[in-house]
Amino acid sequence: xxxxxxxxxxIGEKEILRGINLEVxxxxxxxxxxxxxxxxxxxxSVLAGREDYDVTEGEVTFNGKNLxxxxxxxxxxxxxxxxxxxxxxxxxxSNINFLRTAxxxxxxxxxxxxxxxxxxxxxxxxxxxxxxxxxxxxxxxxNEGFSGGEKKRNEIFQMAMLNPxxxxxxxxxxxxxxxxxxxxxxxxxxxxxxxxxxxxxxxxQRLLDYIVPDFVHIxxxxxxxxxxxxELALELEAKGYDEIKKEFEIAD
Amino acid sequence: MSLIVDNKSAVTQxxxxxxxxxxxxxxxxxxxxxxxxxxxxxxxxxxxxxxxxYKYCNIEAVLRKEFKSVEQSFNELTNAxxxxxxxxxAINLVxxxxxxxxxLSEKIIVKGLTVKxxxxxxxxxxxLLSSQAKSDTDALIALNTAxxxxxxxxxxxxxxxxxxxxxxxYVNSGNTEIVVNTRNFIHIQANAEVTLVESFFxxxxxxxxxxxxxxxxxxxxxxxxxxxFQNEGPLSYSVNTNQVKVNxxxxxxxxxxxxxxxxxxxxxxxxxxxxxxxxxxxGLFITKGTQQVDNHTLIDxxxxxxxxNELYKGIAKDKSVGTFNGKIFVRKDAQKTNAYQSSxxxxxxxxxxxxxxxQLEIYxxxxxxxxxxxxxxxxxxxxxxxxxxxxGEESARKLLLQAFAQELIDKIEIPSxxxxxxxxFEKTL
Ligand SMILES: Nc1ncnc2c1ncn2[C@@H]1O[C@H](COP(=O)(O)OP(=O)(O)OP(=O)(O)O)[C@@H](O)[C@H]1O
Ligand SMILES: [Mg+2]
Numbered sequence: 001x002x003x004x005x006x007x008x009x010x011i012g013e014k015e016i017l018r019g020i021n022l023e024v025x026x027x028x029x030x031x032x033x034x035x036x037x038x039x040x041x042x043x044x045s046v047l048a049g050r051e052d053y054d055v056t057e058g059e060v061t062f063n064g065k066n067l068x069x070x071x072x073x074x075x076x077x078x079x080x081x082x083x084x085x086x087x088x089x090x091x092x093x094s095n096i097n098f099l100r101t102a103x104x105x106x107x108x109x110x111x112x113x114x115x116x117x118x119x120x121x122x123x124x125x126x127x128x129x130x131x132x133x134x135x136x137x138x139x140x141x142x143n144e145g146f147s148g149g150e151k152k153r154n155e156i157f158q159m160a161m162l163n164p165x166x167x168x169x170x171x172x173x174x175x176x177x178x179x180x181x182x183x184x185x186x187x188x189x190x191x192x193x194x195x196x197x198x199x200x201x202x203x204x205q206r207l208l209d210y211i212v213p214d215f216v217h218i219x220x221x222x223x224x225x226x227x228x229x230x231e232l233a234l235e236l237e238a239k240g241y242d243e244i245k246k247e248f249e250i251a252d
Numbered sequence: 253m254s255l256i257v258d259n260k261s262a263v264t265q266x267x268x269x270x271x272x273x274x275x276x277x278x279x280x281x282x283x284x285x286x287x288x289x290x291x292x293x294x295x296x297x298x299x300x301x302x303x304x305x306y307k308y309c310n311i312e313a314v315l316r317k318e319f320k321s322v323e324q325s326f327n328e329l330t331n332a333x334x335x336x337x338x339x340x341x342a343i344n345l346v347x348x349x350x351x352x353x354x355x356l357s358e359k360i361i362v363k364g365l366t367v368k369x370x371x372x373x374x375x376x377x378x379x380l381l382s383s384q385a386k387s388d389t390d391a392l393i394a395l396n397t398a399x400x401x402x403x404x405x406x407x408x409x410x411x412x413x414x415x416x417x418x419x420x421x422y423v424n425s426g427n428t429e430i431v432v433n434t435r436n437f438i439h440i441q442a443n444a445e446v447t448l449v450e451s452f453f454x455x456x457x458x459x460x461x462x463x464x465x466x467x468x469x470x471x472x473x474x475x476x477x478x479x480x481f482q483n484e485g486p487l488s489y490s491v492n493t494n495q496v497k498v499n500x501x502x503x504x505x506x507x508x509x510x511x512x513x514x515x516x517x518x519x520x521x522x523x524x525x526x527x528x529x530x531x532x533x534x535g536l537f538i539t540k541g542t543q544q545v546d547n548h549t550l551i552d553x554x555x556x557x558x559x560x561n562e563l564y565k566g567i568a569k570d571k572s573v574g575t576f577n578g579k580i581f582v583r584k585d586a587q588k589t590n591a592y593q594s595s596x597x598x599x600x601x602x603x604x605x606x607x608x609x610x611q612l613e614i615y616x617x618x619x620x621x622x623x624x625x626x627x628x629x630x631x632x633x634x635x636x637x638x639x640x641x642x643x644g645e646e647s648a649r650k651l652l653l654q655a656f657a658q659e660l661i662d663k664i665e666i667p668s669x670x671x672x673x674x675x676x677f678e679k680t681l
Contacts, residue, residue: 048640076642088637092655101651102641109642141655142637158641 079165364412
């Protein structure tokens with residue numbers, strides 16, 4: 001699905017990603033954990049194509065294509081989806097209009113015709129149920145005035161609508177109440193298949209109780225310093241990052 | 253009429269000669285006013301960028317550079333020329349090169365409504381007119397007063413409510429460079445209600461300088477709801493002055509959309525001369541190439557318990573220049589005034605310019621006034637968010653700009669006009 005090799009990225013003079021290696025195959029769930037500021041969101045932004053970062057070294061192959069050569073929109077059209085840690089409010093653009101445009105541009109990219117309005121609305125209805133998103137939110141401006149939890153739910157709703165191959169969920173669990181966490185997690189689980197893959201960025205084991213990862217990686221100071229199975233997350237939950245920090249602080 | 257402005261006195265000399273010959277001046281403007289207009293022109297000249305109010309809008313240079321020809325040849329227009337400019341849900345009236353053209357206009361069968369060529373008004377109608385556009389306030393008004401020889405007279409009798417909008421199509425069209433000084437009187441009597449759309453076009457193959465002055469009077473408890481649609485082409489240079497006076501308990505509103513025209517200067521002056529009235533001025537422009545759009549508003553609160561609201565938005569592309577200058581006076585008797593003003597702009601290129609200047613002068617103590625201006629670039633975070641969902645750069649920009657403008661597009665309550673604006677707006681983005 002995606003293969004990241006020796007990825008370095010910086011902003012201005014500051015190098016933030018310092019040689020990331022990660023391989024995610026179809027059907028897998030990977031969790032990325034790591035202390036604040038370690039570069040998790042930077043990694044997801046770089047993968048999604050945010051232009052603020054300079055990729056200085058490394059390569060990323062996404063379903064056989066050189067991901068770094070693609071524009072952000074083409075990455076999305078190829079099936080990459082980023083659920084933002086901080087979803088953006090866009091006053092005046094309705095969620096529905098936004099999603100219809102997105103869906104149809106993705107379809108056009110794959111040589112498909114526009115989705116008939118009736119089918120689109122049926123899809124909206126169906127997918128908003130999946131994350132129990134209030135139908136009123138679908139007609140409001142994108143994220144405008146949404147509560148923190150509603151924004152996160154809206155991200156997963158969009159993911160459900162666009163049906164990506166690889167979804168990167170950047171702290172989608174933060175800001176969700178206990179019920180919402182369960183709803184969102186079960187939504188993500190329902191969207192899982194042997195043909196797609198998920199990268200979960202999270203600080204908490206709680207999410208991983210619901211969405212069980214196949215692999216857990218620890219990102220620290222721009223590198224994946226440790227990888228393991230789901231037990232690695234439990235270990236972290238118990239011990240914190242102290243050991244990791246001690247072991248790798250020399251690399252600063 | 254020739255217009256040579258290199259030399260102030262040449263202009264005015266010319267005018268005085270014409271006046272003496274009595275060459276078709278409008279009868280309702282008294283000679284004394286015309287002569288005083290000419291004196292003002294002579295003293296002040298046509299404003300250039302040294303003139304505070306025309307700092308970003310050098311009319312003198314435009315006239316000097318672009319309008320040299322002495323001979324003017326005006327085009328006649330046919331129904332086929334007008335048909336695409338009409339609005340389906342309105343009564344469409346046509347003014348060609350400043351002259352009301354009855355044969356191109358639709359029949360008016362509305363109780364209480366009179367529309368005429370200014371040349372043709374009766375002496376009793378003349379008494380309705382009291383000129384509010386004063387030559388000493390603006391040289392372009394003086395120019396219009398001096399040169400204008402026709403325009404539109406519209407009167408709505410007391411208590412009548414118009415069942416559908418009136419749409420006045422102003423078309424200028426010449427074979428040579430032409431100068432058109434249209435003068436209008438719109439008179440809404442007490443308790444009457446009128447919706448008026450005014451659209452501006454240039455269908456000719458030559459340059460047009462249009463110096464349009466419209467005097468609007470809104471009687472007691474009357475409503476005048478106006479929509480201005482400006483889509484003159486790249487050969488058009490125009491100054492549009494709306495001189496409005498509102499009376500007790502009346503409401504005046506105007507939403508101006510500017511899409512075309514190489515230079516468009518809008519002077520919107522509203523005198524709230526009585527208590528308890530309400531005024532709404534809205535404007536939306538999108539400029540490209542080397543276009544210049546300059547919105548000047550003057551809201552003059554003279555009496556208590558009135559409200560005014562202004563919302564202007566602009567998008568400037570390429571090397572275009574957009575200006576908003578909004579003056580609000582709250583005079584000492586205008587207690588309990590609510591006056592709000594907002595101007596928001598988006599610069600789409602590094603070469604585009606936006607000038608904003610709010611000016612509040614408040615002499616009453618019990619008032620609520622606020623103003624705000626902002627000029628920025630398109631929100632890159634939002635742009636990235638849209639792109640990250642598969643929306644291409646161009647459609648993402650369009651979505652954001654449309655969202656920015658939506659608030660104003662929503663104010664255009666006439667569906668076919670709204671559609672027209674939306675269509676052109678999207679095309680321009
Ligand atoms: N636009 C930017 N300008 C300057 N520094 C930046 C920028 N973006 C990220 N950084 C820095 O890069 C580092 C990594 O940030 P990033 O957001 O990727 O961390 P994170 O692992 O997602 O943290 P968190 O767990 O708090 O979300 C931080 O030190 C941050 O301050
Ligand atoms: Mg982060």
